[in-house]
Amino acid sequence: MKVAVTGLNNIDSPGPGVPVIRGLKDSGKFDGTIIGLVYDSLEPGMYMDNVSDRNYLIPYPSSGLEELYSRIEYVNEKEGIDVLIPTLDSELYSFTKLAPRLAEIGIKTFLPTTENLNMRAKDKLFDFCQAHDIKAPKNILASSVQDLYKISSEFNYPVAVKGIFYDAYICNNFDEAKTAFHKISHKWGLPIIIQEFIKGEEYNICALGDGTGETIGAVAMKKLYITDNGKGWAGISLKDDPLMKLSDKIISALKWKSGTELEFVKEKSSNQYYLLEINPRFPAWVYLSVAAGQNLPYALLELAQGKKVEKFENYEVGKIFIRYSWDLITDVSKFEEIAVKGELVNKPE
Amino acid sequence: MTAFAVPSNLAVSENGFLFVPTSGETFTLNKLGISIFKLMQKGADTEEIIDALLEEYDIDKTTLEKDFTDFVNQLKHHNLIEEK
Missing domain, CATH: 3.30.470.20 (ATP-grasp fold, B domain)
Structure with a gap:
């Protein structure tokens, strides 16, 4: 059994990959190989002991579906992946779209549909909650700074200013909301969600x-x-x-x-x-x-x-x-392997 | 005299540590707080608690009653007890 897992970025805002792998290993029933799929040569999880057996760099979702698929296909030819577990918000749309093609080459996933992903997206959450009688804070979708002027007429400060995938700031006035809007939109794009603070x-x-x-x-x-x-x-x-x-x-x-x-x-x-x-x-x-x-x-x-x-x-x-932080010491040769070849072997087959 | 209802899932340790399993909140009670809380769990009312504490501690009744009222208000504020 070979399981590929993403999200080995155990940084100050950690990805879920390492704890997912830890769970698999702790089950006492898993006797397989873990293939780490990483976006960066310094994702800590692949350097940690007893986490991943072999690791491959994969392209960021912004590179497009074909590039991602072709890289996964390559990893699959080398490894023969049985199950792939993506763990990061920003990659899920790509993997959900690729799921049928991955199934054709023998890679199983357990993912929501694109429709499901859209229903719970931050910009649609309020509508979903209203439709199902679930309490949720009101929100405004801001595509420009102009939209921030709606805040004072819709609800009171403070408000939560959130990116579509990541990042959130609690803002106490218009100036803080504007700063947060620019910070988040620069990094994660539009729209920005302005949520009532409960x-x-x-x-x-x-x-x-x-x-x-x-x-x-x-x-x-x-x-x-x-x-x-x-x-x-x-x-x-x-x-x-x-x-x-x-x-x-x-x-x-x-x-x-x-x-x-x-x-x-x-x-x-x-x-x-x-x-x-x-x-x-x-x-x-x-x-x-x-x-x-x-x-x-x-x-x-x-x-x-x-x-x-x-x-x-x-x-x-x-x-x-x-949680705790820990300075893991490794050798430059490991970094070289993943940075130059895009592959890091911790445990050969 | 007022008695108190303590949720059945609340327990205080010998060290005075109190964990609320429905909210994840934790509190630390001092020695007097532990005694009061345990008496409340046994169903004692205000008069029985005051009498028991006057026997256990070297304290005048007026000060004890004031401290007791303050403590009860704090417990109610954190939804740890209800008055019956």
Whole structure:
């Protein structure tokens, strides 16, 4: 069994690749090879011990579908990939479109449809929530700075200014919103989403949908420590029945097929949950789900292979993850391998 | 006299650490807080709690009643108890 995984960028805003691989290996049932698919020669995951066996550079999604497909085809000819697990938001549209062609060359995936991806996209989320009676903050789509003038007539500051894929800033006035607009649009393009700020505590759910509307598993987490750029650096598993029911309802409404991260805020004044985002892949904290008793990455691997997977019924609350940074020392020859040849072998076949 | 309802999923450790499994919140209670919380869990009402604490601690009744009221208000603010 050879499983290709992306998102080995274990940086300050980590990709989910390494924890997904850790989950597969921790299952005790996985005895295969991990193929790392990386976008950058310095993605830490491929240099870490016991993470990936062999690694290949792949082109950024902006290079186009054909270039990506041709590179995957090359890797497949060398390795014979059984299952491919993409883990990054920005690449999912490409892999979803390529899924039928990948299947033709023997590579299985377990991905949402393009329609599903669009339904939960940040610019469509409010409409989805309204259609399914789910509370969500109001939003404005801004394609130019002019659109920011609508903020004061639609809702009050502060507001959350978000990129279509990544990045978010809390802005307290027009000037801050304008600065955030330029910062995000320069990096991630348009539109920018201006979201009403709901005051309360944030709660996240890591879940796996089987594509028929069933939730295979779901684990809730509250961030205990947040970095300056808003990333959770520690979190604790918890369980609140209304939150879990809401998560099931969302996955059922979308007929979600794949891993996902649902982000909520519990409004302080009403104690009601508002859906902030549906991320179309496992979160970087997915390993907490494994530690709490739901090995969602391994369940996804089984689903991708067409196996029947039993629904997880419970998990342990009070499990904590704490990230840390660690200076991994390696040799320039490894960097040379991936930078020059685009391939890095940690464990030969 | 007022009694208190403590959610059945709440437990306080010997060190005074309190974890709320539905919200992920954590709190630390001091020695007096632990005693009060445990008495509330046993179903004691205000008068029984005050009497028990006056026996256990060297404190005058007026100060204790004030501290007790402050503590109850904090517990209610964090949705850790309800008055019956």
